[in-house]
Amino acid sequence: MYHLxxxxxxxxxxxxxxxxxxxxxxxxxxxxxxxVIGDNSTICNDCVLGEPLNGYYSDKNYQQPTTIIGDHxxxxxxxxxxxxxxxxxxxxxxxxxxxxxxxxxxxFFSVGTLSDLQGYTEFGHYCRLHSNVHIGQQSKIxxxxxxxxxxxxxxxxxxxxxxxxxxxVGDFTQIAVHxxxxxxxxxxxxxxxxxxxxxxxxxxxELLIAGSPAKALGPIGTIKSKEKEGVMHYPWMYxxxxxxxxxxxxxxxxxxxxxxxxxx
Amino acid sequence: MYHLxxxxxxxxxxxxxxxxxxxxxxxxxxxxxxxVIGDNSTICNDCVLGEPLNGYYSDKNYQQPTTIIGDHxxxxxxxxxxxxxxxxxxxxxxxxxxxxxxxxxxxFFSVGTLSDLQGYTEFGHYCRLHSNVHIGQQSKIxxxxxxxxxxxxxxxxxxxxxxxxxxxVGDFTQIAVHxxxxxxxxxxxxxxxxxxxxxxxxxxxELLIAGSPAKALGPIGTIKSKEKEGVMHYPWMYxxxxxxxxxxxxxxxxxxxxxxxxxx
Amino acid sequence: MYHLxxxxxxxxxxxxxxxxxxxxxxxxxxxxxxxVIGDNSTICNDCVLGEPLNGYYSDKNYQQPTTIIGDHxxxxxxxxxxxxxxxxxxxxxxxxxxxxxxxxxxxFFSVGTLSDLQGYTEFGHYCRLHSNVHIGQQSKIxxxxxxxxxxxxxxxxxxxxxxxxxxxVGDFTQIAVHxxxxxxxxxxxxxxxxxxxxxxxxxxxELLIAGSPAKALGPIGTIKSKEKEGVMHYPWMYxxxxxxxxxxxxxxxxxxxxxxxxxx
Numbered sequence: 169m170y171h172l173x174x175x176x177x178x179x180x181x182x183x184x185x186x187x188x189x190x191x192x193x194x195x196x197x198x199x200x201x202x203x204v205i206g207d208n209s210t211i212c213n214d215c216v217l218g219e220p221l222n223g224y225y226s227d228k229n230y231q232q233p234t235t236i237i238g239d240h241x242x243x244x245x246x247x248x249x250x251x252x253x254x255x256x257x258x259x260x261x262x263x264x265x266x267x268x269x270x271x272x273x274x275x276f277f278s279v280g281t282l283s284d285l286q287g288y289t290e291f292g293h294y295c296r297l298h299s300n301v302h303i304g305q306q307s308k309i310x311x312x313x314x315x316x317x318x319x320x321x322x323x324x325x326x327x328x329x330x331x332x333x334x335x336x337v338g339d340f341t342q343i344a345v346h347x348x349x350x351x352x353x354x355x356x357x358x359x360x361x362x363x364x365x366x367x368x369x370x371x372x373x374e375l376l377i378a379g380s381p382a383k384a385l386g387p388i389g390t391i392k393s394k395e396k397e398g399v400m401h402y403p404w405m406y407x408x409x410x411x412x413x414x415x416x417x418x419x420x421x422x423x424x425x426x427x428x429x430x431x432x
Numbered sequence: 433m434y435h436l437x438x439x440x441x442x443x444x445x446x447x448x449x450x451x452x453x454x455x456x457x458x459x460x461x462x463x464x465x466x467x468v469i470g471d472n473s474t475i476c477n478d479c480v481l482g483e484p485l486n487g488y489y490s491d492k493n494y495q496q497p498t499t500i501i502g503d504h505x506x507x508x509x510x511x512x513x514x515x516x517x518x519x520x521x522x523x524x525x526x527x528x529x530x531x532x533x534x535x536x537x538x539x540f541f542s543v544g545t546l547s548d549l550q551g552y553t554e555f556g557h558y559c560r561l562h563s564n565v566h567i568g569q570q571s572k573i574x575x576x577x578x579x580x581x582x583x584x585x586x587x588x589x590x591x592x593x594x595x596x597x598x599x600x601v602g603d604f605t606q607i608a609v610h611x612x613x614x615x616x617x618x619x620x621x622x623x624x625x626x627x628x629x630x631x632x633x634x635x636x637x638e639l640l641i642a643g644s645p646a647k648a649l650g651p652i653g654t655i656k657s658k659e660k661e662g663v664m665h666y667p668w669m670y671x672x673x674x675x676x677x678x679x680x681x682x683x684x685x686x687x688x689x690x691x692x693x694x695x696x
Numbered sequence: 697m698y699h700l701x702x703x704x705x706x707x708x709x710x711x712x713x714x715x716x717x718x719x720x721x722x723x724x725x726x727x728x729x730x731x732v733i734g735d736n737s738t739i740c741n742d743c744v745l746g747e748p749l750n751g752y753y754s755d756k757n758y759q760q761p762t763t764i765i766g767d768h769x770x771x772x773x774x775x776x777x778x779x780x781x782x783x784x785x786x787x788x789x790x791x792x793x794x795x796x797x798x799x800x801x802x803x804f805f806s807v808g809t810l811s812d813l814q815g816y817t818e819f820g821h822y823c824r825l826h827s828n829v830h831i832g833q834q835s836k837i838x839x840x841x842x843x844x845x846x847x848x849x850x851x852x853x854x855x856x857x858x859x860x861x862x863x864x865v866g867d868f869t870q871i872a873v874h875x876x877x878x879x880x881x882x883x884x885x886x887x888x889x890x891x892x893x894x895x896x897x898x899x900x901x902e903l904l905i906a907g908s909p910a911k912a913l914g915p916i917g918t919i920k921s922k923e924k925e926g927v928m929h930y931p932w933m934y935x936x937x938x939x940x941x942x943x944x945x946x947x948x949x950x951x952x953x954x955x956x957x958x959x960x
Contacts, residue, residue: 172464172484172496178442178706180723195444196460196724198741200700210489213462213480216741216773220700225738225770232700242489245480245512248773248791263512263530266791266809281530281548284809284827296592299548299566302827302845314592317566317584320845320873322891325922326929327870328824328842328936342591345584346612346630348874348891363586363612364630364644366874366892380644380892380908394589401590408592436728436748436760442706459708460724474753477726477744506753509744509776527776527794545794545812560856563812563830578856581830581848606855609848610876610894627850627876628894628908644908658853665854672856 173213185218188239201232206239206257215243219250221269233269250287262299274311274432276411292339293432294412307334307349310357311430312405312412316345325351338373339430340405358403360388374403437477449482452503465496470503470521479507483514485533497533514551526563538575538696540675556603557696558676571598571613574621575694576669576676580609589615602637603694604669622667624652638667701741713746722773729760734767734785743771747778749797761797778815790827802839802960804939820867821960822940835862835877838885839958840933840940844873853879866901867958868933886931888916902931 177195181187184201191205194213199205203218211217217235224230233252237243242260249255249267256275265279268287277291280299289303292311297303301315304323323334335349338357343349347361350368355377361367362378371377375384376391388402401407405419413429414422441459445451448465455469458477463469467482475481481499488494499513502521507513509527516533525543532551541555544563553567556575561567565579568587587598599613602621607613611625614632619641625631626642635641639648640655652666665671669683677693678686705723709715712729719733722741727733731746739745745763752758761780765771770788777783780797789807796815805819808827817831820839825831829843832851851862863877866885871877875889878896883905889895890906899905903912904919916930929935933947941957942950 172446172488175444177444180703180705182700195462198723214478214742219773224700245483246510246774264528264792282546282810286827299550300564300828316586316591318582318846318874322844322873326888326919326932327844327872328932329921329923329929330936330938331922344591345586346582346610346874350891360590363614364628364892391590393593394595395593401593404590404592408594410594436710436752439708441708459726478742509747510774528792546810563814564828580850580855582846608855609850610846610874624854627878628892655854657857658859659857665857668854668856672858674856674858 182218194245200251202251203235203237205237206241208239209237209241209243211241211243212245212247214246216248217243219248221251238275244281253287256293268305270305280317289334293429304332304334306332308336310337310339310341311432312340313337313343315343316347316363318346319343319349320347321349323351335367340403342404358388360391360402446482458509464515466515467499467501469501470505472503473501473505473507475505475507476509476511478510480512481507483512485515502539508545517551520557532569534569544581553598557693568596568598570596572600574601574603574605575696576604577601577607579607580611580627582610583607583613584611585613587615599631604667606668622652624655624666710746716767728779730779731763731765733765734769736767737765737769737771739769739771740773740775742774744776745771747776749779766803772809781815784821796833798833808845817862821957832860832862834860836864838865838867838869839960840868841865841871843871844875844891846874847871847877848875849877851879863895868931870932886916888919888930 174192181199182201185199185203187205188207190208192210197215200218235251236254238257240258244263246263247265250269252269253271255273258276261279262281264282267285270288273291274293276294278296283297283301285303286305288305289307291309294312296314298316300317301319303321307321323332333352335353337355340358343361344363347365353368354370356373359375365378365382366380367382374388376388389400391401393399393401409415438456445463446465449463449467451469452471454472456474461479464482497516499515500518504522506524511529513531514533517535519537520539522540526545528546529543531549534552537555538557540558542560547561547565549567550569552569553571555573558576560578562580564581565583567585571585587596597616599617601619604622607625608627611629617632618634620637623639629642629646630644631646638652640652653664655665657663657665673679702720708726710729713727713731715733716735718736720738725743728746763779764782766785768786772791774791775793777795778797781799783801784803786804790809792810793807795813798816801819802821804822806824811825811829813831814833816833817835819837822840824842826844828845829847831849835849851860861880863881865883868886871889872891875893881896882898884901887903893906893910894908895910902916904916917928919929921927921929937943
């Protein structure tokens with residue numbers, strides 16, 4: 169049978185890796201020691217999974233940490249994931265993604281082409297990063313947070329220093345293109361950060377945040393939908409369902425059925 | 433004979449691809465089904481042409497669309513072009529470029545290193561994208577539009593939503609570094625968008641547009657040339673010829689000889 | 697013995713390259729003619745060193761320039777360095793770095809993942825570029841200059857034109873995320889450029905520079921340390937030592953012992 173991809177050319181898999189059932193692995197992909205891949209996953213061509221940490225180059229006693237990628241992953245080509253990451257089920261990513269060690273992400277984590285996640289960061293479930301997002305170390309991101317291209321999360325308040333404390337972002341918050349989250353910024357749940365904002369300090373829930381330096385311009389409930397006449401678009405969960413767990417049933421019904429989900 | 437590149441190592445070309453005359457293909461490059469490459473083209477090493485669309489991973493009846501790249505292409509290393517793109521003659525690009533399906537571009541299309549074109553977008557002739565330009569889906573760009581690093585074209589007015597409508601940009605317009613074009617923005621012909629602008633709404637022709645949010649600051653004709661004393665630099669076509677079809681004859685003469693070019 | 701990396705698979709080294717002692721070269725890496733690698737260096741997998749210049753594709757008499765990389769380099773995967781670069785000792789870089797021809801950098805040059813250095817630029821010693829920094833051609837950067845993600849150095853004052861003159865940056869200056877340095881900007885020693893600034897013109901030493909367009913907001917000495925109570929953080933050399941030559945002895949002691957270092 170003729171295949172477009174997955175011809176098993178130049179694939180290198182460590183004998184110490186554990187590959188689930190029904191996993192496809194693309195040509196030229198390398199999987200190093202102690203990588204665990206869940207069932208029904210697709211790893212495309214030219215990927216590196218379980219990239220050794222910096223200590224590998226200098227430490228003779230280097231120990232390779234375990235890397236866990238859940239079931240149903242779709243990892244597109246040229247993606248590089250360091251050893252020591254733990255990612256839930258239904259992970260999907262674009263091309264040339266770089267993920268460093270110590271990242272923990274929930275289920276349905278989606279990461280766009282060229283994004284650069286520096287590790288030691290936690291993401292909840294259903295987070296979506298578009299192309300070219302940069303997340304510095306020591307950030308903490310809730311569930312259903314979507315982040316758009318060229319957003320940067322920083323962690324050093326007066327560079328260079330020995331402080332490394334990233335931002336914290338609450339569930340459902342949306343962060344538009346080219347925004348900067350300054351070190352230790354705390355953003356509440358269900359906020360909208362406008363394009364090109366520079367955001368430091370602490371913000372509550374359900375706020376529209378914009379500007380450079382960013383300010384709260386008011387509650388999110390004042391932004392009119394361009395899809396539905398006479399309706400406010402935010403909270404967005406009532407108007408966007410594609411790929412969300414409330415698809416087909418609505419957000420309120422899902423919330424009623426899953427009272428503990430957001431506490432996970 | 434000793435070659436630096438093009439040693440025919442680990443090259444994989446589908447029997448269903450059509451490669452023109454006098455085409456060089458770099459080591460580790462993959463060309464999938466239904467890709468058509470024009471004559472006298474150079475595809476450097478580690479490229480992927482005709483990357484299968486998302487449906488390939490889940491649909492048993494997946495049909496691979498045709499990908500067309502015109503004559504005289506120069507595609508630098510690590511570039512990935514999805515199936516279903518149509519690019520004119522004299523295409524050239526930098527390294528690690530990603531182009532998704534449904535992109536149509538005219539002749540002399542030039543794309544810089546790390547640019548990420550999300551597909552379903554039209555470019556006219558002689559467009560030049562510098563490094564790290566991100567063009568969202570459903571954008572429409574005229575002829576001779578030059579776009580500089582870290583510019584983003586967006587398409588969702590209140591993310592996340594089901595709307596996907598990108599910007600429209602007229603012929604000859606220049607978009608400086610780090611600018612954002614908001615969804616449905618309409619920019620006229622021969623405008624200059626300044627660095628770091630956030631541009632929404634509708635703008636006419638020959639305007640200097642800057643700021644965040646961006647405003648028209650006046651006609652472009654007031655920017656003094658730093659090359660020629662006492663001359664205004666814009667419209668730039670009278671002062672820049674390198675690689676342009678009016679090279680050696682001047683813009684007015686070329687326009688006279690090609691009255692229908694811009695209507696293509 | 698089992699190796700994670702460095703299994704000598706698909707490695708291609710020109711017979712005209714000179715590789716130092718105790719150098720490790722990763723799988724799928726290519727080293728072209730006239731590349732010189734210093735002793736005790738590690739070149740990871742999938743790198744390209746000595747990438748031929750544009751003339752190679754069209755000029756039958758193409759001459760490959762010499763590329764020099766000093767001792768103790770650590771070049772991470774998927775990095776591409778053009779022929780004609782000269783980089784000092786203790787170079788280290790992240791993944792997917794692109795460095796074009798004619799770049800000269802001193803010792804302890806550090807470049808983050810996805811950075812795109814367009815060549816024909818000089819860096820002093822101990823410069824650190826974080827991820828995704830874009831440096832246009834004809835820039836000049838002093839010693840101990842640190843540059844953070846998504847910073848762009850530009851070189852055309854009214855694009856497109858025939859002018860190519862980049863910024864000049866003095867020793868110890870820090871340039872925060874998402875800032876733009878406009879063509880011919882001149883920044884003094886020991887300045888701090890804030891996040892998201894658009895910086896043109898000439899600035900003296902020890903200034904805090906911020907805004908878009910950027911202005912000098914005052915001397916750097918007014919920014920309080922978040923590490924040490926009652927102390928000002930800048931000049932940073934008194935509060936940051938990791939990897940610096942004054943580590944363990946303090947900046948003043950090092951300066952006394954190395955009176956000529958900054959004149960190199």
